Amino acid sequence: xxxxxxxxxxxxxxxxxxxxxxxxxxxxxxxxxxxxxxxxxxxxxxxxxxxxxxxxxxxxxxxxxxxxxxxxxxxxxxxxxxxxxxxxxxxxxxxxxxx
Numbered sequence: 001x002x003x004x005x006x007x008x009x010x011x012x013x014x015x016x017x018x019x020x021x022x023x024x025x026x027x028x029x030x031x032x033x034x035x036x037x038x039x040x041x042x043x044x045x046x047x048x049x050x051x052x053x054x055x056x057x058x059x060x061x062x063x064x065x066x067x068x069x070x071x072x073x074x075x076x077x078x079x080x081x082x083x084x085x086x087x088x089x090x091x092x093x094x095x096x097x098x099x
Contacts, residue, residue, distance in 0.1 A: 004010065021028050061068045073079040080086045 062072055063069075078086060078088070
């Protein structure tokens with residue numbers, strides 16, 4: 001039994017595994033953390049791609065439909081027709097503006 005434990009190849013292999021798992025720059029915990037960050041970045045890319053698609057469809061709707069363009073201008077830039085009065089009512093709970 002002692003002869004197997006004193007084998008230099010076995011000791012070298014065990015030392016290598018321990019070094020790789022715990023002390024190396026690319027140890028197991030660091031790899032797991034990087035994998036978690038990579039998954040977060042992939043989720044962010046997916047979200048941003050959906051937002052780009054949504055914004056492109058909104059842009060196309062604004063460019064093709066004058067009624068949508070007028071609605072967008074009224075809601076976001078508070079534009080109004082001549083002689084119209086616009087009342088802005090602020091919601092006290094979260095500071096958003098209701099029109």
